[in-house]
Each structure stands twice: as structure tokens, then as C-alpha cells.
Amino acid sequence: MLDYVIIGGGVVGTLIARELSKYEVSILLLEKENDIGNHATLANSAIIHSGHDPKPGSLKAQLCVRGNTMYETLAKELKIPLIFSGAFVVARDQEEVDTLDLLYQRALHNGVKEVALLDADEAQNREGNLADGVLKVLDLPTTKVTYPWEVAIAALENALLNGAQFKTNAKVTKISPVNDHFIVEINQQEEIEARYVINAAGVYADELASFVEDDLPYRITPRRGEYFVLDKKVKGFVERVLYPVPSDKGKGVLVVPQVHGNILLGPTSEFQDAKENRDNHSDHLNWIRRDSEKLAKNIPFDQIIRTFSGLRATSTYHDFYIQPAKKHPQFIHVAGIDSPGLTAAPAIAEYVVKTLLNRDQRLPKKTDFNPNRVKKKPFYESHFEEKLQLFKEDHRHGHIVCKCERVTEAEVVAAIHSPVASPTIKGIKKRVRAGSGLCQGGYCENTIVKIIARELNIPISEVDYYEKETPILWKETKVKR
Amino acid sequence: MERNEGETMNVDIVVIGGGASGLAAALSAKDETNSVIVLEREHVLGGILNQCIHNGFGLHVFREELTGPEYASRFIEKFHAENIDYKLDTTVLSINKPDDCFIVEAYNNEDGALTIHAKAVILSSGCYERTRGQIKLPGARVAGIMPAGSAQRYLNIDGYLAGKDVFILGSGDIGLIMARRMTLEGAKVHGVAELMPYSNGLTRNIVQCLHDFDIPLYLSHTVTDIKGTKRLEEITIQEVDENYQPIAGTEKKFSVDTLLLSVGLVPDTMVFESMDLTLSPITKGAIVDHTYQSNIPGIFACGNALHVHDLVDWVTIESEKAGASAKRYVAGEIKEERNNLTIEPREGIRYTVPQSIDMNNFKEPVTVMFRVTNKYDVGTFTVKQGDTIIQQKKARFIAPAEMESLMIKPEQLIDQTTPITIELEVK
Ligand SMILES: Cc1cc2nc3c(=O)[nH]c(=O)nc-3n(C[C@H](O)[C@H](O)[C@H](O)COP(=O)(O)OP(=O)(O)OC[C@H]3O[C@@H](n4cnc5c(N)ncnc54)[C@H](O)[C@@H]3O)c2cc1C
């Protein structure tokens, strides 16, 4: 019997796994995909919000502000990229200026540090490409930007280091409460027993929760957000995250500098029924163009290299729903984690473990918990001398696989054999950035397919693009021998 | 082998890329007095030609029809006969000029980091293909969508076919060639859609690759939806109006597992990220004068890294000139100080290469290559300085896909300062 089963390998599930691994308990994280961090954690704005936006008194406000302050330490321990970009909320007419003043009060109320209102000149001085016609700006220096899926990968790697376990390709298909524990069914085949179940399944949280609770106080109504990605050549176009004044439709389309120099334009906001559909729509992409020009001028649209979209797990409860189930309190709902879920994730993990699970402090603490993840400095970040050293350690550092992002064969091989690995084209891209650049894998994909095939000893026609059974090639044309 | 030392070398001319362009440039750059090295990231020389196993190469340079690998091997043999230095499996990552020479940083499995000090650099690194993201293709993000050139490489070099039911977006040459190639390998190619009202490929390729195989070409059409859960299952194409917006009610659906994109090539100038190389917003390659020298003295560009070519013959001819210029530059025969007279595209002309003539070094006739903006049966190219016509040339079957050229001679110019313009007149 396991102590804890965590369902869902997004940033929330993985950080809960890490938090729990500070105690002498057995932990198993289950993820239905062939990789962790493939859903909301893969497709979002990557912003560590300051906490100016959530309604005062809500769990969102509390955990967002707390999460924001936790990221600095988290980034050091887990070696995840974090930029201290700051942000502007931009007001363009009198009505928006009025809302901005309220937002300023709200930020203070929520406990956001260093907030200030700036006039147009001051704002223009600090952010050269700010759109003309801006009247007033809310300055949020504590806003940061991270690399979301690396947060999840790093958190899980660290949890594993401290004794947790995980399984991918493991979809929870049924949960049956029995006496003092649960039987968790995986892929309609295997059964696992656990004393506690933590439901961090993103948009599927309501479906899983229905196995243990009849009248759920929430439903997940997925809300899609679409984006453009600009090439990292545009680095420096804006220093800060630019937000419009929020409306009842949400935060609106933003301009977001990313940790590697790219810029995101988006997201849109569309409710939909399907929990999987992550298509892009031409109309929606056109809205992004139009709306982003209200925030910044001279946007280099010719540097667009990619579009994508993600689904927010917005719930009818209108706040994060983090509570024990009523009839089966050993089942913990961690549901409705839409924005600012990435920001709040470390605080959510802390809340779940410290406030809910270990309220009476009876969980035995590990004496040898190691908070630090070991991570090699990537080749592209290394100085010349360090590169020579890398080459000395492994001569495959001399083979540049991806020229756009400067990734070496040694790094690809290391990613294939890493503790939280996913040897697909996308899995490699998520870990070493090969294929994230200007040519979008046009050149390196061919080499990476061959490296994966070689390392796994499979034909290249069996190498998957992303999910299980998504080979990029159909068949070999010539029969050998 | 000792593998821990980063190696440093001094060379007169570094050539980045060993494709058609790099080979021709190196051959004409090398003489007894200088040293030249070619750096190529692949395991073989020849570049993109290696995967172009169809014929149609060399009609101008050799007056015979060769396949890509045959064309390449003619140059590779000469290259070896001249004993020019080269390194394979070697990727150039950056170029800088802290002092008076260029520092080229390259990597391979044997030397590790290679630091080369050079007097001149020839950029002949070819181009890359535009991808789904750059054209903002809507719909599901599934497996089975790939640039046509990538599919060509998987098929012709690696021996793997990308899919069995194929649609092709974009009528660039690679897409056309792949329509035929995949059909011959047993795939069914359901059609080719092109956004423009005319094809972007060479006429001969439309005939030989589509018509001969009954593959429909949908002009003024684009892909407006992509469906599938894991692998591509269905695409929708729609006719577009004169503003390239889809027209409702014209949807056609195709059940396919593969969508190849042949939607344009972009010159690869990535290694110059850290230098202020001036790029043309139209060609996306360097802006050069008639010696193929960029705004940075000592940096020359040619082949697909300069502007995208559809015929290798023009690549060869252009690159020989760039190589010869680099040789003269290193020998001190090109005057440092430049006096550029610009060549400006006007009505009907999209771009020209070169974009200027350096009057301080203008002695021989200069070939100007250019592309038009639209398709016409007949027309006249007029070269002017101000209002003075200095040359006219009649042409037939004018199309954006076919590169045009004309020659400007020193004695034709009326003065040294009035910009040269080229325009297209049609009836
Ligand atoms: C467009 C968009 C923009 C956003 N921008 C920001 C932002 O800038 N800042 C911010 O703080 N937040 C942002 N968010 C919110 C943030 O991304 C999410 O709150 C966060 O990623 C949620 O993480 P998660 O782990 O709960 O969900 P997910 O990452 O979706 O993880 C849930 C996991 O559960 C798995 N799963 C589901 N069902 C099962 C099952 N039956 N068995 C096993 N596994 C299962 C899924 O496969 C998935 O991997 C944004 C979200 C979106 C969509």
C-alpha cells in the first residue's frame, strides 16, 4: 500500500510530489501522457505574476503572492531559468485609468510589493516600444518569467532524488474508495492501493473527482488561449511583461518576454467543451495581432516562428478548489488551477502538504532531504573555456546538432537517458531546446530522430513526434539484405 | 587521438558551407599565394544537391542534364584535385571581428572547438525551409506535417517515406519534385495547393511532376484547417480572394496522413548573429555590392545564403564571382574605400542582387539578377539612371519563380551618382 498517489504530472502535481518527498512517506505520481508537463504546463504565458489581479481574500490571491516570493529560492534550488522582468499594466483611456487605480489598490491589498503608478512619460522612458497613447501605467517590479515545463521536470527530478516514484503512460481510469484507502485503476488494467489520492489532473480534475464525490461543487470549463512566438532575435524589444487593463474576459492579450529572448503574443480566451482540442484559429490569431498593438508599437510580426495554444482548467467555482473530498477526506481536490496556477504552484504544494495533509505535524520529516537539483550548464550558456571542458568530458559536445539553439549531441543523449526522460522529438525539444529556434527543427529533427533511434535501438520509423504512436515517418522504402 | 585542446589556425579565406556555392567559391578563391578552408557541417560535401536525385542540373554550366549528386561530384572532384583544405562534420557557430581579423568559431567531434583567424569569410551556408509556424497554419498540431525538403531528405538519403496519403501546400520546386518522388515510391499524392494565382515553381516542374502524374494543382487555394488526434487525418483547403482571404463555401476536404510544406526558403545567415551584417528585408540575405561583398568589409555571400536560387547553375556562376572577389580582397586588389551606386527595384521588380555597384571597383560588366512580382507573358525590362534609359531588354514568360538577369557595363552609365533603377513594362 502506498501512502500517496498524485494524479497528474503538470507543474502542480510535480511540485506536490517534491513537497511530499520532504517526509518519510511513499509517493507515486501518475501521468497519462508519455511525458510530464504536456498540458497547461506546456502552453501558457510563463509569467510569475505579482498577484495584482486575483480578488482580495481569494485562495488565488493568497497563493499567487506567496508563490511569487517562493520562485527565487525555487529557481536556485532547482536550477530553473527565471528572469526578473517586471511588468506594466497599461491604461489607454479614462475608463481604464479608473480601473487601473482600483487595480493599484487591489495589488496593495493583496500584499504585492513595490507597486507604483507611473505617468506616460516615465513609462515610455523605461519601455521604449510601449504603444503611443498610453495614459498611465501600473508598475509591478516583482513580476518574473520562467520556463514552465522545466519547472515540472526539475521538480520531479528532485522528488525522485528524494525517493518519490513516477509512471508515465499511466492514465487513471477509475478510483474506488474502500474503508481507509483507495484502489486506483491504471489504463483499465493495473490496480494500485493508496491511502491518499491527490487529484492534480488539470482539465480532467472533475471527471476523476466524480469517482469519489457525487455532487461536485465545481465543473471544469476549459478555456483556450492561443499565441504567437517571435524568434529570439527580437530579444530586448520589450524588457517587461505588458498587460492591458483586465476585463471581465480575463487578463487579455499580453506581450511577454521569455527567458531565452523570444517574445510571446497572446493569449486569446475562448471557452470550449472539449478537453483536448488545442487547435489554432486564423481569426483568433488575427485578434492577437490587433490587441497586442494596443500595448506595444513596432512589433516585429515578421519574426513569428510559431503558433500554439493551451487550455486553462477554469472552473465554475471561480477560485482554486483545494480541499479534501467531503465524504472521503483522504482524497484531495487540487482543481480549477487556471491562471495564476504556474505562479501559485509552489505555494499550492506547500498549502496541500502543510495545511491540509500535515496540519497536525505527524508526518515524519526526512533528515536527508536534498533540495538541490544537479543540472549541467547548457553548452549555449557556456563560455569558451567551459566548452573546451565539456568537450574533454564527452567529445560528442563537438557535434552541434541544433545550430539555432546551439545544442550538442552529448546533450541530446543525456536528455534521452535522464531520470525524467521522454525520448520523442518534442520530449527532446522540451529538455534541450533543439528545434525551438528559427528553423523549427527543419534541420536538426533528422539528426535527432537518428540519435533517438540509435540510443533506443529502434528503427527511425518508430521514433515518435510527441505522443505515443505518432511516428513522423511511415516506412522504410528499401528492404535491406 | 588527443581531443582536449581547442585548435587555433590562421587562414586567408574561410568558406562556410560546402554545397554547390561553397565549392565553386572555394575553387575560384584559391591560388598559389593564399590559403582557403571549407567548413561543412555534414559528413559529405555537396550540400542540398545530395538529396536532389532528380535530373535537371547543369543545363547552363555544362550544357547537359545531370542529377544533383552528379553535378556536385563534378565540383567535388575538381575541389580534391586542387587540394583545397576542408573539414567535414564541422559546424560554424559564430563569427566575430574583435581586431583586424575575423575569428571563426567552429566545432566538431575531433578538434572540439576550432578557432580560425581569417582575413575574409565567404558565407555559403545555404538556406532553411519555412515551417508551419512561420505561415501560421491553423488547426491541430499533429504528427505528419513536415517541410518538403525534410521529407526529401528522409526519402532520398535515409530511405524512409513520410506517409502514404499526401497533400502538398505550396507549389515551390521542392514540393513539385516531392509530389512526383512520393508517387513513384507508392504514396498517393492527392493534390498541391498554392496561395497565389500562379505556381511558384519552374514551369518544367509543373509539367513533369504534376501533369504527367495527374496530380491536381489548386491555384489561389490554401489549407484552412487541419484535423487529427495523433497523426494528421484530414485537411481542408479553400479558395482565396484577391486579398488571400478564404472564400466561404469553397471548402474541399482530403483524407491524408501527411502534409508537406513547400512554402518558401530563407537564406541562413545565423552565424552572423553577433555582427552587424545588413540584411535585405526582401531576400533575407545580405545586401551586397557587385563584388558580392556585404556591408562588412571582407565578408562575401553567395548561393542560397545570399538569395534563394531555383537553378544551381546560377549558384555556381554567382559563387565563382564571390570567390574571385574574396581572392582579390585578400591580395589587396579591392579598394577598401567603397563608393556604392545603388540598384533599385521599381515597378514590377521584387528585388535585385547585387543591390549596388561599387564604383571604386567597377571595371568589368556586372550581371544583375532579379525577380519580378507577378506573372506576364511578355514585357520589357528597362534600366534607367534618373530619366535616362541606359538599357532595355524584352522578355517572355516572365514569372516570380524564374530568376531574370541582365548585364550592366561600365560604359553604359551616364554618371557615378544617379541611382540605377530597373522596372518592368507590360502592355
Ligand atoms: C493559455 C494559458 C496561459 C497561462 N498563463 C499563465 C501565466 O502566465 N502564469 C501563471 O501563473 N499561470 C498561467 N496559466 C495557468 C498555468 O499554466 C496552469 O495553472 C498550470 O500549468 C496548471 O498546472 P497543472 O499541473 O494543474 O495542470 P497540467 O499541466 O494541465 O497538468 C495536469 C496533468 O494531469 C494529467 N492527467 C489528466 N488526467 C489524467 C489521468 N486520468 N491520469 C493520469 N494523468 C492525468 C494530464 O495529462 C496533465 O499532464 C496559464 C494557462 C493557460 C492555459
Ligand SMILES: Cc1cc2nc3c(=O)[nH]c(=O)nc-3n(C[C@H](O)[C@H](O)[C@H](O)COP(=O)(O)OP(=O)(O)OC[C@H]3O[C@@H](n4cnc5c(N)ncnc54)[C@H](O)[C@@H]3O)c2cc1C
Ligand atoms: C529540393 C530542391 C530541388 C532543386 N532542383 C533543382 C533543379 O532541378 N535544377 C537546378 O539547377 N537547381 C535545383 N535546385 C537549386 C540548387 O540545387 C540549389 O540552389 C543549390 O544547390 C544551393 O547551393 P548552396 O551551396 O547555396 O546551398 P546548399 O547546397 O544548401 O549548401 C549549403 C551548405 O552549407 C552547410 N552549412 C550551413 N550552415 C553551416 C554552418 N554553420 N557550418 C558549416 N556548414 C554549414 C550545409 O550543410 C550545406 O551543405 C533545387 C534545390 C532544392 C532544395
